[in-house]
Amino acid sequence: MPATSLEQIVSLAKRRGFVFPSSSVYGGLASTWDYGPLGVELKNNVKRAWWKAVVHDRDDMEGFDAAIVMNRLVWKYSGHEATFSDPMTDCRNCKARPRADHVFAAQKGRDPKNLDEINAAIAAKELKCPKCASTDLTAARPFNLMFRTTVGAVDTGDDSGLAYLRPETAQGIFVNFGNVLDTMRRKLPFGIAQIGKAFRNEITPGNFTFRTREFEQMEIEYFVRPGEDEAAHQAWIDARKQWYRDLGMRPENLREREQSKDELAHYAKRCVDLEYKFPMGWSELEGIANRTDYDLKAHSRSEQNPDAVGSLTYFDQQAKQHIVPYVIEPSAGADRATLAFLCDAYEDALVKDPPAEETTKLRELVESFVKSTAKRESLAKDVKDRLVAEGEAIASALPGSLPRLLGLMEDTEANKIEVMKKLRGVGEKIAEEHTRTVLHLHPRLAPITVAVFPLKKNEGPLVESAKSIRQELRQAGLRVVYDDTGAIGKLYRRQDEIGTPWCITVDFQTLQDGTVTVRDRDTMKQERVAAKELPGSLSARVR
Numbered sequence: 001m002p003a004t005s006l007e008q009i010v011s012l013a014k015r016r017g018f019v020f021p022s023s024s025v026y027g028g029l030a031s032t033w034d035y036g037p038l039g040v041e042l043k044n045n046v047k048r049a050w051w052k053a054v055v056h057d058r059d060d061m062e063g064f065d066a067a068i069v070m071n072r073l074v075w076k077y078s079g080h081e082a083t084f085s086d087p088m089t090d091c092r093n094c095k096a097r098p099r100a101d102h103v104f105a106a107q108k109g110r111d112p113k114n115l116d117e118i119n120a121a122i123a124a125k126e127l128k129c130p131k132c133a134s135t136d137l138t139a140a141r142p143f144n145l146m147f148r149t150t151v152g153a154v155d156t157g158d159d160s161g162l163a164y165l166r167p168e169t170a171q172g173i174f175v176n177f178g179n180v181l182d183t184m185r186r187k188l189p190f191g192i193a194q195i196g197k198a199f200r201n202e203i204t205p206g207n208f209t210f211r212t213r214e215f216e217q218m219e220i221e222y223f224v225r226p227g228e229d230e231a232a233h234q235a236w237i238d239a240r241k242q243w244y245r246d247l248g249m250r251p252e253n254l255r256e257r258e259q260s261k262d263e264l265a266h267y268a269k270r271c272v273d274l275e276y277k278f279p280m281g282w283s284e285l286e287g288i289a290n291r292t293d294y295d296l297k298a299h300s301r302s303e304q305n306p307d308a309v310g311s312l313t314y315f316d317q318q319a320k321q322h323i324v325p326y327v328i329e330p331s332a333g334a335d336r337a338t339l340a341f342l343c344d345a346y347e348d349a350l351v352k353d354p355p356a357e358e359t360t361k362l363r364e365l366v367e368s369f370v371k372s373t374a375k376r377e378s379l380a381k382d383v384k385d386r387l388v389a390e391g392e393a394i395a396s397a398l399p400g401s402l403p404r405l406l407g408l409m410e411d412t413e414a415n416k417i418e419v420m421k422k423l424r425g426v427g428e429k430i431a432e433e434h435t436r437t438v439l440h441l442h443p444r445l446a447p448i449t450v451a452v453f454p455l456k457k458n459e460g461p462l463v464e465s466a467k468s469i470r471q472e473l474r475q476a477g478l479r480v481v482y483d484d485t486g487a488i489g490k491l492y493r494r495q496d497e498i499g500t501p502w503c504i505t506v507d508f509q510t511l512q513d514g515t516v517t518v519r520d521r522d523t524m525k526q527e528r529v530a531a532k533e534l535p536g537s538l539s540a541r542v543r
């Protein structure tokens, strides 16, 4: 059973050290998260897999790492200073400040064409506050998403020291196009890849790490001759989709979405979003745009840009002239990809049926949850309908639906119903013994590749042998842990929950014939294997 709500992922992430709410000792900071010991390994593995696929495994790519704070003029001429904003409206009645384009789209069933159209609808009282339904809304105003900072020791009070935390990594690549071209003696087509932090003062962050104000991007700018752009664009769409698939993402959870003409940024010729089916619905994972020659021209000296020192062009040997390349931009989020891989890997599974009397007790409690929910006046109708339907489906299919009950037990709305406390008390105990939570992460992404256990922790030779196997696996470049803090069954379950693909148990037979038990996370099958073969065979499966 995959995760039915994001809360299940958030709960596992906190419980097992993937992601914590940031600054929690001071009460946190809204929509800001810190990656814990396992989360940082997972995210690093995602970034490493991306870098390998788009830089090391290709002949036409270079890597790059630009500064976060750049000359303010970069953001003036990229267009961000003037246009990187969301239109906001204020409700005079309840003081809410919703995004006006979202209000328009939700209430009119289509995206607005521009700010004027939104404001005409507000003036005609056609739009309502999504919180209190008042039509007393102010005209929408653009709210710039860039974080401002000051460069230098003295804040002069004017804008002379003004700088921005970059809202995307892309511009750092565009303004270095000439440097890379010249120093690496590149010919078209070629691309530049970069991973780095970006900052956006998002109005509506949320959905865990899906939308935050500080996040990491993995961006490629791929430069081609005009005329070769459409084929290169399609090739990148295919390559990027395949990358997620190669790392185990389920095909049914990944789709392409072609942006409509109305949605396209003014400079873009075509843009395809790769979307993932997150528990909260299909949402953008990566955007792959044909940005034409807009960016390189924008940063080249011209009547519109007297501040640039030169031209970002390419000398075409065949045509004997300078041309401005077109740019294909596959732009992904490292945090969003990490979250998608986590969601995709998550499974709650029944491992054995609980005794009949426990199932009956659980069924009665779920039925009583359904009854209380149906009677609850204060719940919104859609929430009530969802919880009742989910409860009924679970009650009718127990014990098989026990994994599904785990999702309901994490649901924020369901936890507002009194009987849920009792249901959790009983359900969690039964689940602990009869279900397992497992992350089916690709071995290349798993934070830990192998866990090694001695059958008994008090037997010196077993411990010694287990530790020496750990050392050999480490030397083969694998991420390995040693654990002897519980019974083997319990240790398996702990490793399942964090996605470790293989567990190795060292027992008395190991001391005689050098074989160990290798237990596979996904199939739970155990195999007797010669320990000396493991460094080679396991590292081959991680590459």
Ligand code: ATP
Pocket: 168, 200, 202, 209, 210, 211, 212, 213, 214, 215, 216, 217, 284, 285, 286, 287, 331, 332, 333, 334, 335, 336, 337
């Ligand atoms: P969205 O429509 O979701 O706001 P966007 O179209 O503005 O995204 P881009 O500017 O194309 O996003 O950025 C490229 C990628 O960077 C996105 O596909 C996403 O993976 C990631 N990204 C953008 N904004 C955020 C954010 N606030 N938090 C986390 N990741 C983000």
